[in-house]
Amino acid sequence: METLISSGIVLLLLFAFLGFGAWVFVSLGLVAFCSLSIILGMPPLRIGSIAANIFYRYASSWELAAIPMFIWMGEIIFRTDISSRLFRGLSPFVDYIPGRLLHTNVLGCTMFAAVSGSSPATTATVGKITTAELSARGYSQSISLGSLAGAGSLGLLIPPSIVMIVYGILAEQSISRLFAAGLLPGIMISALYSGYIMIRSKLDPSLVPSDRPNHTLADFGKALLNLAPLVLLMGVVLGSIYTGIATPSEAAAVGVVASIIISVFIGQFSVRLLAETLMGALRTSTMVCSILITAALMSTAMGYLHIPANVANAIAQLNPSPWALLLLLSVFYLGLGFILDGNSIVVMSLPIALPLAQQAGFDPVWFGIYLVLMVEMAQVTPPVGFNLFVLQGISGQPIGYVARAALPFFFLMLLGVVILALFPQIALWLPNLLYG
Template sequence: MNDLLITALLVATLFLILGSGVWIGLSLSGVAWVGMQLFSSRPAGDAMAVTIWGSSSSWTLTALPLFIWMGEILFRTRLSQDMFKGLAPWLQALPGRLLHTNVAGCTIFAAVSGSSAATCATIGKMTLPELAKRGYPDNMVVGTLAGAGTLGLLIPPSIIMIVYGVTADVSIAKLFIAGILPGLMLACLFSGYIIYWALRHPEQVPVNDRHYTFMEKIRESGSLIPVVLLIASVLGSIYAGIATATEAAAVGVVGAMVLSGVQGSLNWSSFKEALMGATRLYCMIALILAGASFLTLSMGYIGLPRHLAEWIATLGLSQFELILALTVFYVILGCFLDGISMVVLTMGVIMPTVQKAGIDPLWFGIFIVLVVEMAQITPPVGFNLFVLQGMTGKDLLWIAKATLPMFFLMVVAVLLIYFFPAIVTWMPQQMKL
């Protein structure tokens, strides 16, 4: 049976199982089992047991539940209210004024949370009522929040970066450092768009209702000190080479507990809620990773990744054409799958092709994060869209339309890191990890 027919059969099987409502992790394992049983001489049961155990017992993967737990703890603190209080005085002078709190707040919270949805929800608790009360347009408030919320994936620590690092065998610490400049660049693009919009539509920007002296701004900024110290302790320990990503995650959990305790929001109830929330989310991710590892092994025995890489090589695509094709592919895939599933489902097939094209796996990891960010704001399976729909009650397509300018800015970001790859690679090159 030729490779095209085998691929079509496995894809059809996957969609059949997913369509029946089976969990994604179990669906991936089911397709892998079918593939090994029908097209390989290796016993499927033995391969499944060995692969699932190997994928779930990785020490590197320990950073993932720890960073998720840190984000869950901070989600239950007064961090969002304190951040608005500290940021608002400094942003009043910019065109667009307090709309920039969406971008600045998400940028800061992204540095202590590896989740896009958590970033969007936490900052949304702060900005949605405050900006609505002051009369800012709903489409700009919701659109910029949905777009800026995706920074939770790009600015380290990032859940997607850990998943990619494990599946593609790339240093997670280097991925974290590589994401800093692209993350700040994307935040600047979002703020630049707000400034452009404000200059085009000055009548829609509410009048500045309060003026701060310099000393008042300094005093209000005191509420930002705890989160800045937490960011410095997590990322600083990695950047200085003192800690691995896993050890830095443990530092982050301890720091989040201290911050929560100082604010008075840490009690037995909130501790238990944060722990159970992190456990549920990690179990879902771990099941997907285990299923994807088994599927990758199954495809390896069948030979699909190698044949696909060879077929793409025969097309004679340039690096730019390949990146363009992959961008379109992942955006379409993001309409149906969440980011983690996209990464683990495709890496086994895509990585041989990428390596054969001479693309740096570290650079490719940041590219993957950017296109997964696009998927967070594309219907019908855009996590940030779901979060904002629950918070605002707005129609999903209305939210997606409001977010469309942010989507195009992410396309611009992909082009910028392609033509100027040093945006991604410069900082990791300065480190000895």
């Protein structure tokens, strides 16, 4: 009962601050402060010390250095004509599919997820590239933002993934096996998104513009040339990771250098471009990181209130069957997704949830992919859905509008979890093939 009351107070405070129009990071910080000071009676100096430690930990985190670097790489792509080349390159291949260029959100996020490892970075980068283009071409903003919110979360699932690295370290599992396990589920989720876009577009043709150009074989050849810079960038970043030359964070810097070199070769590099991309990356990174840090403070407050641990312990005491346990854990993680960020969900729940899953007979590598999918859903659930905040900042639309647009893709992720539970080999086949 105490946990239920504490959770209710925290949610009420968060909705109240957001309802009064406070900035997201301010709302999260105030809720954390109120939780620690009012509910727990912690003195302000102690709270300040906790906040300072969290700020220092995140500011000095080498893994999180990938976020601003990948966003900078996205700014370079966005401010050169590589972004328009992406549309020109994908257009002939998707113009004959229902939904047409709406699929570029899914394909773009899938491709960028393979070089990012971060959901906010994927959402922010691809969102900057596609949102304006789709709007200018007359596509529905609702389904455009919704598909970006859902597909942007693929940065957590398609390797390399920062959350997978965190899980692998905590669960003492091979990160290489986890990376391999995430590939096919990531493609499956992408296919679900594209399938939904096709069905919606068939049912409601007004979602896409009516004009449809005819493409020749020469158009497809030009399309491949237009895609070459982005494909080359993917090859450089992924190659640096999988050959062992660079870590994911170092690969982000490699990507920035490669994108600058590409901009030189296509004749679009300038000092002005460098300054504009740096300022754009600074603004977006500040938005993402300020939310990330205050969400970590709020997560710490939740830890002091023992909300995640108490709920997990309550599940353990029920002694459920494997399928009942999976259902309870799913409800548990969906609940955590309303108030915690993805990394905090993994760190705070795993010491209890993983032993329960292993005792029930679930493979720890499979459970890692399942957990990442649940964390992906947390990225698109208000009030602490990072992808929603990122898209709110990019589009200027209210958070409620973005959340409603993302709702169908949330349910598609839930369907993906069900499919993964019914057919676990989707995640386990590739790591077993590669690593035995």
